[in-house]
Amino acid sequence: MRINADFSKPAFVLPDQYEWRPSPQAGVERVMLDRVGEEKARATSVVRYAPQSFFPVHSHPGGEEILVLSGTFSEDNRHYPAGWYLRSPPGSSHRPFSEEGVVIFVKLWQMDREETEEVRLDTNNPANWVVEPEREYCPLYSDSSENVRLVRLPAGASVFSGSTPGAEIFVLQGSVLDRQRTYSSGSWVRLPAGVYTDFAAGGQGAKFYIKTGRLGEH
Structure with missing residues (x-):
């Protein structure tokens, strides 16, 4: 799958162009902003968790970057309301979920493979x-x-x-x-x-x- 995959050209997605697509996990949908690959992809997305939805424990070989836009994003026993920035380096793993529902901006497989720093920052x-x-x-x-x-x-x-x-x-x-x-x-x-x-x-x-x-x- 290739979405806005020519990085030599400008690309944009406006809110009225959002196309919500189901993820492999029930209750979780995403808008694909750019993508190179299938489920394991270099990807930038807006992701929406319905209340009480979750992903099973999984790893991120290429790292993951998250900005919480609304609601509360949780992983393991930690909870991050809107405004938190999370950066998890390649090889990290977690069990993400949301009790109340959440919308997040997410980037996958876009880090240097040698990166090791974990960031959890309240903006x-x-x-x-x-x-x-x-x-x-x-x-x-x-x-x-x-x-x-x-x-x-x-x-x-x-x-x-x-x-x-x-x-x-x-x-x-x-x-x-x-x-x-x-x-x-x-x-x-x-x-x-x-x-x-x-x-x-x-x-x-x-x-x-x-x-x-x-x-x-x-």
Whole structure:
């Protein structure tokens, strides 16, 4: 299966384009944003757990990255409400479930195989944010190949300050604009390396997840 699998071209999915598809586990559905492979795939998805749903214990040979969008995501005996960021390195395992139901942004098989760091970060905590003129950001993860953070921008502020090696954005609040369209909350955008001076926060400002670097097929 190949969905938005040409990483040399821009790709986007807006909320009104979501196609919810069942997963192999009852009560769990996903919107496939990009995908290379079948069930074991390099994939970026929005995943929805119905209340009282779960996955059996399983491992992630290529690692897993999660941002909790709404509800509460649980694994083993730990519980993470909306705003938590979870990063589990290659070879990790867990039993994920949700008592109340949850929607999460998920990335699979997109880490360096040598990565070992586990991250569990509450982005609701102001202490985890850095405040700069015209922008605020919450660092989530970085290494020599990628940088992941949440960003808050006031209305009209530019998303990029210069050229980018490639970027992936998931809009959480407000909107991001370019010359062609508006990316409202729930929109996903992937851009190849280039200069994107026309990307800016909309009239109500914007809060978004952004990853730069290591975007291509693995």
